[in-house]
Amino acid sequence: NAGVTQTPKFRVLKTGQSMTLLCAQDMNHEYMYWYRQDPGMGLRLIHYSVGEGTTAKGEVPDGYNVSRLKKQNFLLGLESAAPSQTSVYFCASSGSGRPAGELFFGEGSRLTVL
Amino acid sequence: GQQVMQIPQYQHVQEGEDFTTYCNSSTTLSNIQWYKQRPGGHPVFLIQLVKSGEVKKQKRLTFQFGEAKKNSSLHITATQTTDVGTYFCAGDNAGNMLTFGGGTRLMVKP
Numbered sequence: 001n002a003g004v005t006q007t008p009k010f011r012v013l014k015t016g017q018s019m020t021l022l023c024a025q026d027m028n029h030e031y032m033y034w035y036r037q038d039p040g041m042g043l044r045l046i047h048y049s050v051g052e053g054t055t056a057k058g059e060v061p062d063g064y065n066v067s068r069l070k071k072q073n074f075l076l077g078l079e080s081a082a083p084s085q086t087s088v089y090f091c092a093s094s095g096s097g098r099p100a101g102e103l104f105f106g107e108g109s110r111l112t113v114l
Numbered sequence: 115g116q117q118v119m120q121i122p123q124y125q126h127v128q129e130g131e132d133f134t135t136y137c138n139s140s141t142t143l144s145n146i147q148w149y150k151q152r153p154g155g156h157p158v159f160l161i162q163l164v165k166s167g168e169v170k171k172q173k174r175l176t177f178q179f180g181e182a183k184k185n186s187s188l189h190i191t192a193t194q195t196t197d198v199g200t201y202f203c204a205g206d207n208a209g210n211m212l213t214f215g216g217g218t219r220l221m222v223k224p
Contacts, residue, residue, distance in 0.1 A: 033211070040123065042202060043157070043214040058211060059115070090156060099144050099164075100206035105156040 002026050006091050006106035013081045013113045021076040021109050023091030031094040032074040033058075033103065034066060036087040043090065049074055050097055081113045116141045118205045120215030128223050133190040135218035137203035144208040146179055146186045151217070152199045160188075160201075193222050 004025045013019055023032065030051045035043040045058030047066040055066045063085060065077045074093075078085060088110050092103040117140040127133050137146065145164045149157040161170055163179035163186060170177045176189045190197055200219045204212040 035214075040216060042120075042216040043204075045211050045213075048211055059213075099208065100147070100204075100212050102147070102159045102162065103149075103157070103204075103212065105158070107156050 004091055004093055004104050004106040006089075006109050008109060009107065010110050011112070013078075013111065015082060015113060017081050018077070018079050019081065019111075020078075021089055021091070021111075023074045023076070023093075023106060024072055025074075025091075025093040025104070026072065027093060027095070027104065028071070029093035029095050029104070030071070031097045031101075032068065033092045033094075034064070034074065034076045035090045035092065036060065037090060037108075038087050046076065046089075078111075081111075083113045085111065086113045087111060116205065116207050116213045118203060118213045118215040120203055120218055122218055123216065124219045124221070126221045126223065127193050129195060130192050133193050133197070133220055135188050135201050135203075135220075137186045137188075137205070137215050139184045139205045139207075139213075141184070141205075141207050143183050143205040145206045146183075147204045147206070147212065148177060148186075148188055149202045149204065149214075150199050151202065155199075157202060190220075193220070195222050195224050198222050 033048040034046040049068040052071040091106040094101045148160040151157045168179040200217040
């Protein structure tokens with residue numbers, strides 16, 4: 001019953017460093033999403049994917065890149081981390097996109113950029 | 115772009131009191147979803163509303179979708195300490211992504 005798994009759960013970076021967050025789902029879902037959560041601002045969509053090999057921009061894509069080489073994995077990359085990217089990142093997956101179906105979230109990855 | 119506003123941002127209640135959070139969208143929605151996030155946890159799906167004027171109940175929780183499909187509410191009757199958390203609405207405007215409201219953080223005093 002893994003569902004959606006995110007790694008790592010915690011990470012501290014220095015400004016300018018790069019890193020990749022990995023999201024893996026075992027529910028055979030087509031749709032996968034990366035959100036960031038900041039206090040008082042809810043969840044904001046960074047990038048999403050409607051299937052293997054596809055990616056699209058969300059509300060706040062700048063400074064991030066994503067890849068979906070395998071259906072079960074969705075990677076979020078930060079090429080040059082900035083303090084403004086300090087946040088909690090959530091990955092989610094869904095079995096449908098139009099209309100939007102229930103989102104299954106991972107436990108989150110807390111990133112601090114110094 | 116689509117905006118989803120949620121009020122209030124915070125709510126303190128005494129255990130046993132009722133609680134309501136409201137969600138308003140700048141555009142007509144095809145459906146709306148509600149999620150609960152416990153402190154330190156991740157959002158968990160509660161329900162989805164699709165039809166205009168729809169009302170759904172889950173035990174002490176009542177969810178409504180407005181007639182114009184631009185607003186929604188979540189009402190909790192007789193709150194318990196287990197209701198503590200942040201409640202989010204998320205609107206679908208028939209695109210590929212949900213837009214989340216800012217959330218209402220519920221705190222319950224025992």
